[in-house]
Amino acid sequence: MAFTQARTRVVGLVAASAILLSACGGATATPAASAAPATAAPATVAPASTAPKSFTVGIVAFDSTSPIDAIFANSTKAKLETLGNKTLMQDPKGDAGQANTICTQYVTAKVDAIIVTVFAQDQMAQCNAGAKDANIPVFYLGTPLLDGMAGAVSFVSAKPVNDVFIKYVVDNKITDILALDYSPGTPCRLRAEYRTQLLAAQAPSVKVSKHEFPIPGQVVDAQSATAAWLAAHPVEAGKYAIWACFADPTSGAGAALNQVGRTDVSIFTWDFNKTIMPAIQSGQIAADAYLNATEVGNTGAQMVQDYLNGDTTPKGVDAPTLILDKTNVDQFVKDHPEALGNG
Numbered sequence: 001m002a003f004t005q006a007r008t009r010v011v012g013l014v015a016a017s018a019i020l021l022s023a024c025g026g027a028t029a030t031p032a033a034s035a036a037p038a039t040a041a042p043a044t045v046a047p048a049s050t051a052p053k054s055f056t057v058g059i060v061a062f063d064s065t066s067p068i069d070a071i072f073a074n075s076t077k078a079k080l081e082t083l084g085n086k087t088l089m090q091d092p093k094g095d096a097g098q099a100n101t102i103c104t105q106y107v108t109a110k111v112d113a114i115i116v117t118v119f120a121q122d123q124m125a126q127c128n129a130g131a132k133d134a135n136i137p138v139f140y141l142g143t144p145l146l147d148g149m150a151g152a153v154s155f156v157s158a159k160p161v162n163d164v165f166i167k168y169v170v171d172n173k174i175t176d177i178l179a180l181d182y183s184p185g186t187p188c189r190l191r192a193e194y195r196t197q198l199l200a201a202q203a204p205s206v207k208v209s210k211h212e213f214p215i216p217g218q219v220v221d222a223q224s225a226t227a228a229w230l231a232a233h234p235v236e237a238g239k240y241a242i243w244a245c246f247a248d249p250t251s252g253a254g255a256a257l258n259q260v261g262r263t264d265v266s267i268f269t270w271d272f273n274k275t276i277m278p279a280i281q282s283g284q285i286a287a288d289a290y291l292n293a294t295e296v297g298n299t300g301a302q303m304v305q306d307y308l309n310g311d312t313t314p315k316g317v318d319a320p321t322l323i324l325d326k327t328n329v330d331q332f333v334k335d336h337p338e339a340l341g342n343g
Contacts, residue, residue: 149314151303181210182212
């Protein structure tokens with residue numbers, strides 16, 4: 001028994017010594033089978049990201065109660081987001097003071113760009129000054145390109161309808177005109193200025209009753225103003241025409257004409273939506289300039305995207321228009337059914 005325990009201790013000591021020597025490198029290891037020398041794996045380099053940079057763009061809308069103005073703003077927003085950007089959008093309800101406040105909020109939020117819809121550059125002085133100090137580019141939808149703008153999409157289109165209008169006035173010896181104006185809006189103001197120039201040059205004796213409608217409330221106000229004007233200008237007391245700077249007041253004017261059964265007054269206007277289509281078909285609206293509001297927004301959004309991606313040369317684009325009247329409106333709607341979605 002004692003011998004066995006002693007032998008166990010000796011074997012244990014020998015085994016422990018072998019382990020210690022092996023750990024210290026003092027023992028000779030049995031050669032292993034031949035193996036290929038280890039080769040270091042090449043370092044993996046992550047590919048550079050090719051995803052486009054995302055920006056934040058603040059949109060100063062104009063008035064959501066106007067179908068076409070809502071499309072300008074919403075299509076711009078949708079296109080920018082499709083391109084991978086974040087957007088902020090607020091509705092100042094046609095108030096320039098509120099529009100400047102909204103713009104200032106965007107400057108404080110340090111957006112990458114600002115888009116102003118319909119308002120004129122001179123109405124947005126506070127906005128422009130703050131953005132300039134913060135080095136934020138400002139783009140405009142509705143006005144021609146002016147110094148200080150990063151880009152602009154103009155849908156003034158003053159000539160097409162006004163040229164048709166002045167020909168009608170001269171050819172039909174019109175004596176009295178009702179002008180439904182909105183001077184705070186750049187397109188309306190420039191359209192009206194061109195109208196005034198043409199009348200002064202070609203029909204200076206025509207009497208013009210000018211009415212400034214508010215926004216919001218443009219349809220109802222235009223209807224009331226037209227009703228009062230019609231009452232003061234009875235049938236056969238003269239020859240009449242109505243000039244309205246876009247589709248909303250045109251709807252009000254048409255409603256006033258229909259209410260009293262007047263068919264002796266033609267309307268000339270801009271912008272198309274389904275509410276005025278029957279009046280174009282009947283000839284009550286003698287000429288209307290169709291403007292693709294969705295494409296205006298898409299064009300503006302792409303302009304902003306290109307600028308933020310490095311193409312910083314200011315660009316001005318004129319949105320194309322098409323004159324609609326009772327001779328072509330039905331075919332137009334067949335060719336462009338999407339236009340009936342405007343309004």
